[in-house]
Amino acid sequence: MTEAVTIEARNAVKAFGQGDHVVRALDDVSIQIRKGEFFTLLGPSGCGKTTLLRLIAGFEMPTSGTILLDGADITELPPNKRPVNTVFQSYALFPHLTVAENVGFGLTMQGRPRAEVTARVAEMLALVKLEAMAGRKVSQLSGGQQQRVALARALAPQPKVLLLDEPLSALDLKLRKEMQVELKRLQTETGITFIFVTHDQEEALTMSDRIGVMSAGKLQQVGSPKDIYTRPVNRFVASFIGETNFLPATVVPGGVRLATGDVVEVAAQARGDVTLTVRPEQVRIVGAGEAGAIAATVKFLVYFGTDTHCHLALADGTEVVARVQSPASGEAGIEAGSAVGLRFASGAAQVLED
Amino acid sequence: MASRAEERMQRQSARNGWLLSLPALGLLLIAALGPLLIIFVYSVLTPGQYGNVVWEFSWDGWVSILFTRDIFDGTLGLADAHLTIFWRSVSLSLMTTLATFALGFPTAWFIATRPPRQRGLWLFLITIPFWTNLLIRTFAINEVIRQEGVLNTFLLWTGVIERPLSIIYTDTAVLIGMAYVYLPLMVLPLFAAIDRFDMRLLEAGYDLYASRWQVLRRVILPIVKPGIVAGSILVFVPSLGAYVTPRVLGGGKNMMIGNFIELQFLAGRNWPLGAALSVTLLLIVTAALLIYVRAANRGSNPHG
Numbered sequence: 238m239t240e241a242v243t244i245e246a247r248n249a250v251k252a253f254g255q256g257d258h259v260v261r262a263l264d265d266v267s268i269q270i271r272k273g274e275f276f277t278l279l280g281p282s283g284c285g286k287t288t289l290l291r292l293i294a295g296f297e298m299p300t301s302g303t304i305l306l307d308g309a310d311i312t313e314l315p316p317n318k319r320p321v322n323t324v325f326q327s328y329a330l331f332p333h334l335t336v337a338e339n340v341g342f343g344l345t346m347q348g349r350p351r352a353e354v355t356a357r358v359a360e361m362l363a364l365v366k367l368e369a370m371a372g373r374k375v376s377q378l379s380g381g382q383q384q385r386v387a388l389a390r391a392l393a394p395q396p397k398v399l400l401l402d403e404p405l406s407a408l409d410l411k412l413r414k415e416m417q418v419e420l421k422r423l424q425t426e427t428g429i430t431f432i433f434v435t436h437d438q439e440e441a442l443t444m445s446d447r448i449g450v451m452s453a454g455k456l457q458q459v460g461s462p463k464d465i466y467t468r469p470v471n472r473f474v475a476s477f478i479g480e481t482n483f484l485p486a487t488v489v490p491g492g493v494r495l496a497t498g499d500v501v502e503v504a505a506q507a508r509g510d511v512t513l514t515v516r517p518e519q520v521r522i523v524g525a526g527e528a529g530a531i532a533a534t535v536k537f538l539v540y541f542g543t544d545t546h547c548h549l550a551l552a553d554g555t556e557v558v559a560r561v562q563s564p565a566s567g568e569a570g571i572e573a574g575s576a577v578g579l580r581f582a583s584g585a586a587q588v589l590e591d
Numbered sequence: 592m593a594s595r596a597e598e599r600m601q602r603q604s605a606r607n608g609w610l611l612s613l614p615a616l617g618l619l620l621i622a623a624l625g626p627l628l629i630i631f632v633y634s635v636l637t638p639g640q641y642g643n644v645v646w647e648f649s650w651d652g653w654v655s656i657l658f659t660r661d662i663f664d665g666t667l668g669l670a671d672a673h674l675t676i677f678w679r680s681v682s683l684s685l686m687t688t689l690a691t692f693a694l695g696f697p698t699a700w701f702i703a704t705r706p707p708r709q710r711g712l713w714l715f716l717i718t719i720p721f722w723t724n725l726l727i728r729t730f731a732i733n734e735v736i737r738q739e740g741v742l743n744t745f746l747l748w749t750g751v752i753e754r755p756l757s758i759i760y761t762d763t764a765v766l767i768g769m770a771y772v773y774l775p776l777m778v779l780p781l782f783a784a785i786d787r788f789d790m791r792l793l794e795a796g797y798d799l800y801a802s803r804w805q806v807l808r809r810v811i812l813p814i815v816k817p818g819i820v821a822g823s824i825l826v827f828v829p830s831l832g833a834y835v836t837p838r839v840l841g842g843g844k845n846m847m848i849g850n851f852i853e854l855q856f857l858a859g860r861n862w863p864l865g866a867a868l869s870v871t872l873l874l875i876v877t878a879a880l881l882i883y884v885r886a887a888n889r890g891s892n893p894h895g
Contacts, residue, residue, distance in 0.1 A: 296794055316797040329795035333813045343799035346809075394800065 242308070243430045244270040244293055244398055249302035251288050262288040263299070264454035270398075270432060271447075275424050277433045279441040280451035281477070286434045289451075290400050293432065295319050306397065317346070322391035323400040326407070328383050330375040336386050337362065337371040343394035361389040364423065381412045388420075392427060399424075401433045405440065417444055438478045442466065450474050466516075472589050475514045482520065482557045484513040486588070493588060496553040499531045501581060505588040512589045519585035520559035522547060522571060523578040530578025533557065537573050547571055549579065627873075634866035642860045652863030656871055673851075680847040681875070683765055683837075684830035690770040691777035691826050692819065698774075699781035699818075703788070714782065717775050725772065729839045732768045733759065736840075760842030768836040773829065777822040784818025820887045827883075828876055848872050 251263040263285045270276045278286040291297045292304055295316035304312045311319055322343065330339050341358045349357075362368045365385035375383060384404060391399055401420070405413045421444055424431045435441055441448050442462040450457045450465060450473075458470045469475035472483065486493035492502040493513055501513060523530050533549040536556075540563065547559045557579065561571070571577065634652045636644040657674070658667040702713040720728060735741045736758045743755040758764050788811065796806040812819070834849035841847070846854070848868065855865030 294794075294798060296797075316794070317800045317802060321798075323794075323798045325791060325795060327789075327791055329789070329791045331792060331795070331810060331814075332789075342796075342801075342809075346800040346802075346805055390799070 241272040242269045243272045245305040247303040249292060250300045252300045261454050266456050268449055268456055273428050273430055274446040275431045275444060277441040277445035277448045278451060279435060279448050281436055284451040285454040286451050287402060290402055290434050294321055294323050294400050320397045322396040324387045324391045324404045326403045328387040330383055330386055332376060336373050339375060339386055340389045340393050347394060357393055361393045365389045380408055398430045398432060403434055472512060481514050481516050484555055486511055486513040497551050501586055503586050503588055507588060507590045513586055514589055515581050515586040517558045517560035519582040521580045522559055522561060523580055525576040525578050527578045530580050533577055533579050535571055535573050535575050535577060630866045630869050634863050634870055636863050638861045638863050644862050652867040655864050656867055676846050676851050680831055683762060684827050686766055687769040687830045688823050688827045691774050695774055695777035695781055699778050699785050702782050703785040717778050725835055729768055729836050732771055733839055736764055762845055764840040765837045765845060768840040769830050769833055772836060773826040776825040780821035781818045784815040788814055831876055832872060
């Protein structure tokens with residue numbers, strides 16, 4: 238992956254409504270998306286991720302700010318003049334055209350010669366494994382097949398950037414998993430920059446090179462899936478991606494002091510009251526009274542097959558979840574009601590400022 | 592297994608269906624085919640002296656659709672006047688269809704893109720002209736476009752024109768009148784089609800490099816075509832047989848087929864010719880519909 242920037246948004250603001258009812262769907266967002274990467278915009282519904290996608294596609298104009306493509310300002314360019322294509326959430330396939338005509342639509346509109354269109358359509362249908370469906374009407378296809386047509390149609394004109402607006406949300410779980418792999422394969426094979434919008438954090442973690450987490454119209458954090466998961470910058474990111482524990486704490490020299498009085502060694506730049514976060518799989522359960530361990534009581538257990546979630550309470554009542562490997566059959570596990578000790582894996586606990 | 596019993600049940604329910612629809616079918620047969628048969632029989636009889644017909648076989652009614660017999664030597668010559676009337680009817684009806692489409696499409700689009708709660712009101716407004724009798728509406732148009740009418744008075748007053756426009760009793764007057772009368776018949780089916788149109792396809796079209804014009808031509812029009820076909824048929828067919836509008840707005844001389852038929856049955860006292868003309872009108876309409884529907888089907892299904 239090169240470091241060249243393909244899409245850049247500078248201080249993009251999009252406000253809807255007038256007077257007292259102005260809603261800032263995008264609130265001063267700046268982002269750089271690199272050439273050839275699989276970039277995911279992740280956030281809950283209404284966080285502004287789709288709005289940002291629509292600004293890049295050209296369906297909306299920003300209230301203020303700039304959108305750049307390969308360094309050139311495209312803010313005012315209409316969608317049909319942008320080398321950017323979209324896979325719509327509803328697919329938006331043309332019902333009056335066949336599969337092949339749908340895939341060839343963009344090329345035909347660009348005025349490419351007929352022979353080139355035919356060849357390219359065949360190539361695209363092979364890429365999404367729908368050669369046999371070329372002459373069908375789109376209404377005769379299944380949801381998964383329509384999804385592939387939408388992909389082939391958007392990829393056919395070889396856009397510089399492919400925008401995907403929650404394209405997998407209408408598919409059932411099994412098909413969704415298949416399409417995740419498929420999308421990743423297409424992205425690698427074509428080398429096109431993918432900007433993928435989703436509210437599904439698991440989808441984001443498994444597919445992306447980088448993730449931009451959004452909330453309330455603002456970009457909260459940009460980084461690799463590992464960065465985002467292991468080093469969330471704030472409480473929102475930590476709770477939105479994966480499961481986590483939050484423990485109120487106060488900064489003391491060398492670490493933070495929990496409400497129970499136990500001191501956890503951790504790097505903290507902040508001062509005063511903070512929140513300590515630690516993922517359930519980084520919480521180790523040890524024997525009660527072990528030196529340096531935090532005393533806790535097992536409240537109840539939730540069995541997940543390979544893992545078991547232990548819901549624990551600290552001395553002050555703070556709840557902590559620990560994910561441990563389920564005991565093998567016959568092996569004695571942890572039991573509800575027993576007193577235990579907790580340790581956090583080294584470097585796993587993190588201080589959040591709010 | 593159960594298939595034989597099932598089959599028998601199916602046959603029985605099909606028979607019941609036929610029996611139940613028998614009264615309606617009978618009525619249609621008598622009401623539609625009956626008069627048609629009478630008209631056809633009259634067209635091959637001899638005209639009576641004071642109208643009506645004499646029961647004597649003759650092709651004269653049919654011959655005189657296209658030809659006139661010379662008074663002096665009895666030779667047949669092409670009836671130019673009749674051809675002019677046919678041509679005027681077809682061309683005025685086509686122009687009416689085009690005019691209602693040009694006016695009706697933006698109107699239907701406008702209504703279909705209003706918030707759902709407002710659409711009912713707009714559709715209601717479109718149907719208001721139906722509340723008034725056709726004759727009265729046509730006279731209202733007459734009042735607007737006649738020499739000393741509302742339009743001319745207004746234009747003279749504003750100084751846009753110096754002499755009144757002579758619209759009344761021309762083909763243009765008939766066209767204006769018919770476009771006005773038949774516009775709702777174009778708007779309603781167009782609205783129904785556009786209402787079903789998925790507006791997200793517009794974005795898909797723009798996204799795939801189509802200009803506004805291309806989106807209209809390659810995405811919107813093909814998808815709403817059933818509405819265009821329905822609207823065109825609803826406007827073209829009654830236009831072709833229009834009677835009141837050309838009578839009131841076209842004056843006596845700018846006749847259409849409908850007026851010409853009336854002339855044969857009343858003043859002309861040539862019922863066989865009138866009957867032959869009626870059948871001809873029916874054939875033109877049928878031919879036009881066949882051509883139109885076939886063209887529409889071909890366009891929408893290039894691989895079929």
